[in-house]
Amino acid sequence: MEPFQVGAFLTAGVLVLTGLWAIIMMDNMLKKVIGANLVGDGVNLVLIGIGYRPGGLVPEVTHHFHASAVPSTFSHFLAFNEFAELASYPLPFALVLTNIVIGASTLSVMLALSVVLYHKYNTLSVQKIFEGMEED
Amino acid sequence: MFNSTLIPLMVVFPLIAAILVNFLHQKDRSVKTIAIISSIVAVIIPLITLYGVHLFSGHIRTESFPEMSKLLIPDVYMGIVYSYGPLQKILLALLTVMTVFVIFLSLNRKLISGVYVAMIFISLASVSAIILADDFFNFFVFTEVLTVAQAALVIAVKETKSHKAAFKYMIFGTVSGGSILLGIALLLGIYGLLNMTDLSNAIIAGGALPPIALTAVALITVGWLYESGLFPFHIVKSNMYENATPEAAALLQLQSKFVLVAMSIALLRIFSGYTLLKSVMLGFAIFTVVIGSVMALQQTELRKLLSFVAVGQAGLVAMGIGLGTSFSISAGIFHAINDVLSMAILFFVAGYILDSYKTTKLDQLGDGLQKAPLIGLIMFLATLAISGVPPFNSYQSEFRLIQAAVQAGYAELGILIILLSIATFVAIIKAFYMIFMKPGTNVKPDLAIRGRMHKTIIVILIVMCLFIGLFPHLVYDPIYNVIVALGV
Amino acid sequence: MLDKIYEIFHERMIHKGKGVGIGSGFTSEFLMISFFLIAGILVLRTANSVLFALGSMVILAAILFTVPTVFRVEKENTDSINLTCFYVALSIAVLLIVFFSGSEVLI
Numbered sequence: 180m181e182p183f184q185v186g187a188f189l190t191a192g193v194l195v196l197t198g199l200w201a202i203i204m205m206d207n208m209l210k211k212v213i214g215a216n217l218v219g220d221g222v223n224l225v226l227i228g229i230g231y232r233p234g235g236l237v238p239e240v241t242h243h244f245h246a247s248a249v250p251s252t253f254s255h256f257l258a259f260n261e262f263a264e265l266a267s268y269p270l271p272f273a274l275v276l277t278n279i280v281i282g283a284s285t286l287s288v289m290l291a292l293s294v295v296l297y298h299k300y301n302t303l304s305v306q307k308i309f310e311g312m313e314e315d
Numbered sequence: 316m317f318n319s320t321l322i323p324l325m326v327v328f329p330l331i332a333a334i335l336v337n338f339l340h341q342k343d344r345s346v347k348t349i350a351i352i353s354s355i356v357a358v359i360i361p362l363i364t365l366y367g368v369h370l371f372s373g374h375i376r377t378e379s380f381p382e383m384s385k386l387l388i389p390d391v392y393m394g395i396v397y398s399y400g401p402l403q404k405i406l407l408a409l410l411t412v413m414t415v416f417v418i419f420l421s422l423n424r425k426l427i428s429g430v431y432v433a434m435i436f437i438s439l440a441s442v443s444a445i446i447l448a449d450d451f452f453n454f455f456v457f458t459e460v461l462t463v464a465q466a467a468l469v470i471a472v473k474e475t476k477s478h479k480a481a482f483k484y485m486i487f488g489t490v491s492g493g494s495i496l497l498g499i500a501l502l503l504g505i506y507g508l509l510n511m512t513d514l515s516n517a518i519i520a521g522g523a524l525p526p527i528a529l530t531a532v533a534l535i536t537v538g539w540l541y542e543s544g545l546f547p548f549h550i551v552k553s554n555m556y557e558n559a560t561p562e563a564a565a566l567l568q569l570q571s572k573f574v575l576v577a578m579s580i581a582l583l584r585i586f587s588g589y590t591l592l593k594s595v596m597l598g599f600a601i602f603t604v605v606i607g608s609v610m611a612l613q614q615t616e617l618r619k620l621l622s623f624v625a626v627g628q629a630g631l632v633a634m635g636i637g638l639g640t641s642f643s644i645s646a647g648i649f650h651a652i653n654d655v656l657s658m659a660i661l662f663f664v665a666g667y668i669l670d671s672y673k674t675t676k677l678d679q680l681g682d683g684l685q686k687a688p689l690i691g692l693i694m695f696l697a698t699l700a701i702s703g704v705p706p707f708n709s710y711q712s713e714f715r716l717i718q719a720a721v722q723a724g725y726a727e728l729g730i731l732i733i734l735l736s737i738a739t740f741v742a743i744i745k746a747f748y749m750i751f752m753k754p755g756t757n758v759k760p761d762l763a764i765r766g767r768m769h770k771t772i773i774v775i776l777i778v779m780c781l782f783i784g785l786f787p788h789l790v791y792d793p794i795y796n797v798i799v800a801l802g803v
Numbered sequence: 804m805l806d807k808i809y810e811i812f813h814e815r816m817i818h819k820g821k822g823v824g825i826g827s828g829f830t831s832e833f834l835m836i837s838f839f840l841i842a843g844i845l846v847l848r849t850a851n852s853v854l855f856a857l858g859s860m861v862i863l864a865a866i867l868f869t870v871p872t873v874f875r876v877e878k879e880n881t882d883s884i885n886l887t888c889f890y891v892a893l894s895i896a897v898l899l900i901v902f903f904s905g906s907e908v909l910i
Contacts, residue, residue, distance in 0.1 A: 195493070202490060203888045208482075215489035222497045229504040263383070271503070274452055278496060281459045285489055288463055292470070292482040299475050309479060309884045483884050487891065494895075526903065533898040540894065547890035554882055595901060599894075605838040606880060612831035613877050615824065727841040734837050741830045 187228030194221030208296065208303045212289045219282040226271040226278070235267030322369035322399050325360050325407060326444040326457075329353070333436035340429030347422055350432045354415040357439065361407040364399060368449075371395040384507065387520040392510040396449040401793035402648070406446050406573050409652060413569050413659060414439045416772045420562040420666065423768045431471050435566065438464040442570045446577045451502070451509050454581065455495050458542055461570065462488035468563045469555055477558040480551075487541060487551050495538030501531035502585075514585045524589060532586055536595060539582060543575035545633055546602040549626045553610075556622035561666030564618065565659040568625040572651045575629055579636045583644070583803040590639070597637030603630030604731065608738040617665050617675035617746055621658070624701070624739055628654045631735060634728065635716050643719030644803060645795040650712035652790060653783060657701035657709060660776045661743065664694045667769040668750060671760040679758050683751035686760045691751040693773045698747055700780045702740035708783035711791070808832075808870055815874060831873045836866050 194217050201214025293303070300308050332353035339345045374394030379386040418435060441461035448454040466481040466488070503509060505528055506517045518524065524532070539545075544552030552571060556564040579596070586592050607627025614620035632654065635647020667690055668683075669675050684691045700707035703714070713736060720728040783790055812828045843862040847855045866872070879886065 195497070198493075199490070199892075202486060203892055211486055215486055215493075218490060218493040219496075222493045222500060225497060225500045226503075229500060270509070271500075274496075274500075274503075277452075277456055281456065281492070282489075284463055285459065285485060285492075288466060288470075289482065289485045289489070292478055292485065295478050296475070296482065299478075305884055309483075309882070479882075483882075483887065486884075487887070490891065529902045529905065530899065533895075533902040536898055536902075537895055547887060547894045550880055550882060550887055591902065591905065595898065601838075601842070605834060606876065609831040609834055609873055609876055610880050612827040612834075613824075613873065725845070727844050731838065731841050734834055738830055738834050741827055745824075745827050 181231065181233055183233070184228045184231050187224055187231065191221040191224035191228065194218070194224060206305050208293050208305055208308065209290075211305065212286065212293060215289065216282060216286055219278065219285075223275045223278055223282075226275045230268040230271030232265075232267040234265070236262070236265045238266040238269035319367070319369050321360060321364040322367065322397050322447065323371070325357075325364065325399075325447065326397075326440050328360060329357055329436040329440035329443065332357070333433040333440065336429045336436065337433035338429070340433075342429070343427040346427055346429045346432060350418050350422065350436075353436065354411070354418045357436075358408070358411040358415055361404055361411060364404075366400050366404070368399070369397040371397075386507050387517040388508075388513060391508060391513045392449075395453050396510060396512075397444075397447040398449050399447060400797055402797040403446050405652065405790060405793065406576070407443055409655065410439065410442055410446075410569065410573060413566060413655070416659070416663075416776075417562045417566045420663065420768055420772065421560070424560070424562070424666075424670070428471065431468070434464045434467040434471070435563075438468065438566065438570060442573055445574055449511050451499050451511055451514065451581070451585075454511075454578075455492070455499060458495065458538070458574065458578075459488075459492045461574070462492065465555065465567055465570070468567065469559045471563075472558060472560060474558070480554040480558040483551050484555050487548060491538045491541030491548070494534045494541075498531040498534035498538070501527050501534070505531075511581055511585055515587060518585065519588060524586075532589065532592060535582065536592070539575075539578050539596075540599060542571070542578055543633060544571045544603075544626055544629050545575075545599050546606060546630075549603050549607060549630075552629075553607075553619070553622035553626045556625055556662075557616075557619045561618060561662045561669060564622070564665075565662035568629075568658050568662070569655040571625075572629055572632060572655050575632060576636075576648050576651050579633070579644075579647075580801070580803065583636070583639075584801060587803055593637050593639035595637075596633060597639075600630045600633035600637045601728070601731065603627065604634060604735055605630075608735050608742070611742040612738060612745075614742075615677050617668060617677060617750070618662075620677075620742055620746055621661050621665060624661075624742060625658050627735065627739065628658065628701070631713075631716065631732065634732070635719065638719055638723045638725065638728070640719060640723050641795070641798045641803070643716065643723060645791065645798045646712060646715035646719045648794050648798070649787070649791050650709065650716060653708035653712045653780070654701065656776055656780050656783075657697050657707075660693060660697040660773045660780070661701070663769055663773050663776075664690055664697070667764075667766045670766065670769075671764045672756075672758045673761070674758055677746055677749035679756070680750045681753040681756035683756075683760075686762075687751075687766065689770055690766065690773070691747070693770075693777050694747055694751070695744075696777050697773075697780070698740060698743040700777070700784075701743065703736040704740075706781065706784045708780045708787070711784055711787035715791075811871055815871075828871075828873060832871050835872045835876065836863075836870075839866050839872075 198214040198217030202211050205211055296308055297303055336346050336349050371394045376390050376392050379389055379391045438461055441457040444457040445454055466485050469477045469481045506514060508514045508517055541548045556567055559567055604627050607623050607630055611620050611623035632647045632651040635643045635650060665675055672680055700709055703709045717729040717732050812825050839862060843859055847858040
């Protein structure tokens with residue numbers, strides 16, 4: 180494993196643990212939401228770390244590699260040793276992009292709910308909102 | 316070629332319908348028309364689709380060049396794969412039929428919000444994709460989409476309790492989603508694969524699971540617990556069912572059980588040689604079964620009672636899957652199918668009670684048989700159905716579960732299943748008595764509410780329960796054959 | 804002893820459904836007792852038969868002395884977000900420990 184990857188995974192671990200800590204221990208609703216977001220960010224960093232290659236190229240078949248690059252199967256990439264040896268792993272980037280979009284949508288819903296609950300209770304304290312008298 | 320279009324259409328069509336009705340929000344007649352037509356078309360698609368596999372963008376199964384790629388298997392799928400077989404057909408047929416019923420009841424309740432109907436279609440598309448997907452990341456994406464759609468269905472009730480329930484659901488949903496994705500990332504890092512079939516072959520080829528893979532298993536199991544509504548997420552799920560409209564709750568519990576089935580099969584396929592996973596699943600399932608039943612017996616409000624019954628029954632399904640034999644897994648899946656029908660009837664009855672009496676608190680209700688004898692009769696029959704009384708469907712599945720438990724060497728679990736049936740019966744018959752037979756009521760029913768739509772739908776569902784109970788082999792045999800073929 | 808148990812249930816559950824709740828409370832208590840016994844049996848039967856028999860008796864006696872358990876279960880299963888967070892954290896930890904230890908004893 181490259182030093183960058185080790186650093187990335189350690190940072191991701193810190194992010195995930197911080198996020199979990201915020202969700203479990205924090206009383207402020209917004210801090211819980213931020214914690215939830217941090218967990219997602221940590222997981223994204225793990226994915227990026229997996230796809231890392233030192234000195235890696237952007238994994239797109241450009242004109243440099245094939246004059247009329249129209250990929251229909253993958254076997255012809257074997258001819259591009261240079262590309263195969265230097266390109267970084269493209270799959271995790273697609274996964275991260277999708278996860279960022281998912282994270283954004285869940286964050287927006289959670290923040291909207293926080294706003295509504297704040298307007299109702301005039302506090303962001305989870306203790307007061309969730310542990311108070313249950314309305315029947 | 317034709318079939319190749321139909322398989323992804325089971326996901327794409329509801330998504331298109333969702334976008335359309337969302338776009339036409341506040342144009343009530345258009346929304347109603349499109350919702351009804353789309354839901355009926357969504358039922359037809361799974362019935363006319365032939366069994367097969369759909370390879371997105373035409374990426375065929377190809378050689379992996381192991382000496383260069385370091386992959387452990389010689390052939391891999393290069394793209395996203397959806398597979399459609401008899402099990403998927405049964406699940407999708409039931410899912411789409413129930414969605415039609417829920418849409419009809421929601422429109423009947425004058426919930427003609429384009430956004431609300433869009434969320435129902437998005438949840439349908441998500442569960443369809445979860446059932447069909449052979450790609451783990453695609454599976455994860457749709458579980459996250461489902462979480463947001465289900466939260467939206469609960470938020471639509473517009474009460475503070477429902478907002479709180481949705482907030483809790485989203486927070487824990489993000490944790491579990493992160494957990495699943497981290498597990499997928501770790502598996503991708505070790506094996507370089509996302510396709511479930513390929514992962515399964517690679518893990519078998521790779522021998523004993525390394526520690527990172529064990530971490531991945533643990534993390535994905537956390538996600539499985541959340542998606543299924545098992546302990547410790549049973550409270551969050553039951554809170555969601557309780558605070559949604561009863562029709563939405565019927566749909567939510569169905570979706571949760573089908574996601575439980577799909578995710579369990581995915582986990583057991585990928586980690587097929589790892590027996591500790593089944594033991595862990597069994598342990599959590601037993602916990603959920605007991606806690607769900609105990610909590611259901613303590614409730615005095617109908618929807619909360621039914622929520623805990625739904626959670627307990629999900630635990631029973633998971634128990635069948637956790638026992639680990641082909642017989643028990645197919646019995647568990649069969650029970651999921653039977654249980655969603657009877658739970659749906661009970662939730663629809665709760666919907667009628669809520670419409671008529673404006674409350675579902677058992678203390679305040681009574682004399683229901685005078686106003687709605689048919690609803691009372693169907694609720695009684697649904698109670699018998701869900702408790703495993705012959706000739707209804709749950710008898711067939713619970714009997715098979717008990718047999719499977721005894722055959723697997725866990726006769727005590729057979730006793731627990733019988734006790735659960737008794738507990739479920741006591742809980743719901745108590746509610747039946749309080750609503751329909753107890754003399755005197757504190758609230759006057761709204762006599763204008765005739766509940767014709769409710770009555771029609773619950774009669775159809777109880778007939779389905781009876782039909783499956785009398786002819787279980789029509790549903791059970793295809794499931795058993797699929798599970799044996801999968802070799803989980 | 805049964806009278807004493809009935810009195811405890813009566814006192815706590817009389818407001819739930821005009822006494823109908825007491826019957827369901829009894830059922831849930833019976834279910835909890837059965838669950839503890841079955842869980843104990845499932846774990847102990849892998850050991851020798853003397854330990855199995857003695858252990859089951861001890862569990863049964865312990866449960867009967869701590870009746871009623873359902874009210875404690877009900878308190879632990881409220882809608883509290885903090886309680887759910889606690890059990891989620893506990894479950895994640897238990898899962899990681901169980902899978903990492905790779906123990907085959909549970910099968």
